[in-house]
Amino acid sequence: MFDFKEIGVVRSNFKEHTDPFKMREFESTIEIKKEYVEGLYRIEESEYLEILFCFHKSNDYELKLNNYYGEYKGVFATRTMKRPSNIGLSKVKLLKRKDNILYVKGLDALDGTPVIDIKPYNGGYKDSENEHKEIIELKDNPRKKIIQLVKNCKLEDLLTISGALHGHYCPGLSMGVIGSVYAVNKIKEFSDGMEDILAIIEINSCFADAVQLITGCTFGNNSLIYRDYGKIAFSLVKRDQKGVRLSAKPSYRELQKEKYPEYQKYFDMAVVQQNRDENVMNEFKKLAKEVSFDLLKWEINDIFKIDDVKLKLPDYAPIKEALYCAICGEQIMKSKETYEENKVYCKPCKNKEYFQIDGSGVSVCK
Numbered sequence: 001m002f003d004f005k006e007i008g009v010v011r012s013n014f015k016e017h018t019d020p021f022k023m024r025e026f027e028s029t030i031e032i033k034k035e036y037v038e039g040l041y042r043i044e045e046s047e048y049l050e051i052l053f054c055f056h057k058s059n060d061y062e063l064k065l066n067n068y069y070g071e072y073k074g075v076f077a078t079r080t081m082k083r084p085s086n087i088g089l090s091k092v093k094l095l096k097r098k099d100n101i102l103y104v105k106g107l108d109a110l111d112g113t114p115v116i117d118i119k120p121y122n123g124g125y126k127d128s129e130n131e132h133k134e135i136i137e138l139k140d141n142p143r144k145k146i147i148q149l150v151k152n153c154k155l156e157d158l159l160t161i162s163g164a165l166h167g168h169y170c171p172g173l174s175m176g177v178i179g180s181v182y183a184v185n186k187i188k189e190f191s192d193g194m195e196d197i198l199a200i201i202e203i204n205s206c207f208a209d210a211v212q213l214i215t216g217c218t219f220g221n222n223s224l225i226y227r228d229y230g231k232i233a234f235s236l237v238k239r240d241q242k243g244v245r246l247s248a249k250p251s252y253r254e255l256q257k258e259k260y261p262e263y264q265k266y267f268d269m270a271v272v273q274q275n276r277d278e279n280v281m282n283e284f285k286k287l288a289k290e291v292s293f294d295l296l297k298w299e300i301n302d303i304f305k306i307d308d309v310k311l312k313l314p315d316y317a318p319i320k321e322a323l324y325c326a327i328c329g330e331q332i333m334k335s336k337e338t339y340e341e342n343k344v345y346c347k348p349c350k351n352k353e354y355f356q357i358d359g360s361g362v363s364v365c366k
């Protein structure tokens with residue numbers, strides 16, 4: 001036999017059933033009966049819970065019926081409350097617990113609904129199935145997820161992914177996110193890293209990392225062209241040479257300083273004066289994170305000047321013969337070699353000049 005206990009009751013603003021999507025947007029509480037409170041021990045460690053409850057206002061059922069969206073289906077193919085066992089199930093976000101009260105969001109149950117069980121939600125079967133599907137899709141197109149986020153202008157998600165590449169959050173990275181999402185949606189084509197779309201970047205700073213991640217034009221796939229102008233600017237251009245250029249407005253910096261004076265103060269201490277005191281660094285990082293995410297809410301026109309451009313572009317990267325250095329034996333791409341008495345050498349073995357991109361831009365080194 002079954003033996004269900006009513007362990008608590010739902011308190012919500014909803015007395016009558018309405019759009020379940022709307023109901024899930026509101027917070028509600030679950031009051032656990034005193035005799036079961038001990039069972040909540042360490043429940044706060046779960047961000048999401050599954051709530052099993054009783055559709056107490058429903059006492060009949062149909063095996064086939066129209067669901068909420070008007071689709072005619074079998075009862076077990078719907079989430080209707082008119083079911084043989086009148087049990088409801090919701091995944092909710094646990095906002096906080098106060099004694100015997102759980103504050104949750106996402107519960108589509110009416111006020112007064114008896115709760116019969118609570119379990120922590122930890123993904124499980126369905127999620128691993130989805131994950132598998134996601135991997136198959138990503139094998140077809142590794143940029144699928146990012147393209148989807150760009151199309152939907154999911155700036156926060158894209159900033160977190162850019163942060164994974166960049167190592168930290170900073171306003172420069174956010175600017176790269178905002179500008180790149182705009183540019184990609186403007187030219188409406190997505191790079192697959194085969195040099196059909198080029199990003200021409202004019203500075204090698206934080207900004208450049210978000211541009212690479214979001215446009216898909218990177219240092220490694222030769223779709224990133226670096227012009228050492230030292231301007232916070234980049235263009236996204238198709239092979240017909242046409243595209244869009246975004247450059248930071250001169251007024252932007254002042255606006256940022258004005259809006260985030262506290263961040264500016266810590267920026268001066270931590271970055272300009274190189275004060276590596278732990279408290280200073282912690283506060284600086286915290287503020288940098290806050291400012292970076294807040295910046296995503298700005299109007300793009302407060303940050304960038306945007307122009308349609310036509311730019312001269314380099315050719316597709318050449319495929320060159322491989323040569324081998326007569327001293328170290330390492331492989332060298334032809335055109336990068338140096339000769340002495342008809343023998344091939346690499347530049348470092350012969351102490352020849354070479355170009356280097358570093359924090360100062362491009363320089364000739366030896």
Ligand SMILES: [Zn+2]
Binds near residue numbers: 168170173206
């Ligand atoms: Zn940075």
Ligand SMILES: [Zn+2]
Binds near residue numbers: 329
């Ligand atoms: Zn060598």
